Amino acid sequence: MNKTKSSPKHFIRSIASNDIERGVYEGLYTRFPPEPNGYLHLGHAKSICLNFGLAEDMGGRCNLRFDDTNPEKESIEYMESIKNSVAWLGFEWAHLRYASDYFEDLYGFAVQLIEKGLAYVDDLDAEQMREYRGTLTEPGKNSPSRSRDIKENLDLFARMRAGEFEEGSYVLRAKIDMSSPNIVMRDPIIYRIRYAHHYRAGDAWCIYPMYDFTHCISDALEGVTHSLCTLEFQDNREIYDWILANITIEENLLGDKGRTMPRQIEFGRMNLEYSLASKRKLVQLVNEEHVSGWDDPRLTSLEGLKRRGYTPASIRNFCAEIGVTKKDSVIEMTVLENAIRNDLEASAKRVFGVLQPLKVVITNYPEDTTESFTVKNHPKDEEMGTRELSFSREVYIDREDFMMDPPTDFFRLSPGKEVRLRYGYAITCDDVITDDAGEIIELHCRYDPLSAKGKTADGRKIKGIIHWVNAADAINVETRVYDRLFTAANPGAADDFIALINPNSLQTYADAKVEASVLHADPEDRFQFERVGYFCFDSKDSASGKLVMNRTVSLRDTWAKQQR
């Protein structure tokens, strides 16, 4: 696997190193704070690389913290999957934390706020609450509960926790400003009643803190210095700062007292063309079985990409490549493909594989002879060694490398034409055998015995070079070739994204053939099928009896491009 590029400069790094230089903070501390309510995708990878990467580069630390304050959506399964994905990308968290571990502390801070007259228990129902909130252009108005005295608030809040009230009957609100132009500041709810089982806290609680209250405090407790999040939280920064300014944290989890509060910085989301990140839509794709599951290799979930054959390094390089700015970006698929090609070009073993086998009989080659060519596993990297490639009278070539009636610039095989079998001999096509339906089933060719080792006796150049596998010991393998899942660059914007599913996003070649050496490969190995693309074993469906290989990405193909 390749090294990852060092992350480039961007505005967050400048701010952070500036803060450290000026002594605002002693060292960098970040966190990646997913809610365990789904699987990670490429967009999360950007955040992971930003948070963990920055800490790595600046000699800081980064926590993995689950922002698990909504028991109705979260589960252990998601949490485990997220941990695996972060680890797979190659990052190590300083601490594994859970917001749910802070529930007791959070409750205490809420009490602090009430005691200061900065929070109150409200009995408005959801609809009234919305009415009182005002609109984008009109200020809200104070709830009648806003004037409730501190003692009563304390009592009510304690009874909320004790389970004396129904869901939705009371909430705890911060007392800020109902006429703030920033709607987030219009007395935001910080606790609600929910009789739901929490995947970690169990049934210990029936009140749960809201994001705005929880997140900033969690950061502060963990000693986070820079709290990086996406653009849509810009308005929330005001409440983030307000909460931290109005509570007193005696000592954080690191044992620090009087530590400087964390600073929230927002960055733009990444969108990938021809893909979907919306959780709801992905669930639909999975449930309606348009894809095989959350780890379908056509999905840009991290598990999908992993199964597809993407390496952690390629994803980290991709994230370094797309940059970090304050605007939402739309990244072209080729950037992702470029990242994995760069990695695999250097690291993948070269091997011969034929997706659509066409039998070639070499009529002037002896029937009972097998010879062996010693070939390189990598054209440039000698350290990757060599392997033996067997050759005999019958071989398979790819149907795409033969054309009955080719254009002049097609320099592969066709009737009467000569082509080189890579690493082997030059052959000329004499006969094309068809079946009753006119389907080509076999080619009869003649080889030039003096054409081994890339030479020819008369010095003639052979332009066309094709790959092949020896029929006698070829291994059968099912190969799955993937294309973009959608036919539109932004399927999420369409009314009916299901209608935009690319019918050719998965093509299965059940009878593909690969050279014998693949049998002894490690399940984790990646290959380049020369002239075809990069492949890996499918982690779910491949077994020793039945090999299944996924095409991670094709090779660049100027010939195919020219044909379009």
Added chain:
RNA sequence: UGGGGUGUGGCGAAGCGGUUAACGCACCGGAUUUUGAUUCCGGCAUACGAAGGUUCGAAUCCUUCCACCCCAGCCA
């Protein structure tokens, strides 16, 4: 009609008052090549959302305007 953001080539992205306006992807040429791969060379914005202004000098400063994104969950 409120508030918060963003606008540099097809897509990303540097640039922070004086640069020929980096770089990556894509694209177009050409060289090398037993992968039509890789590699290598070369091309690719008189132009920085628009219009004014300040200045000897602006993508960078000021003004106005325009476009797009986010915010009215007891989601995060």
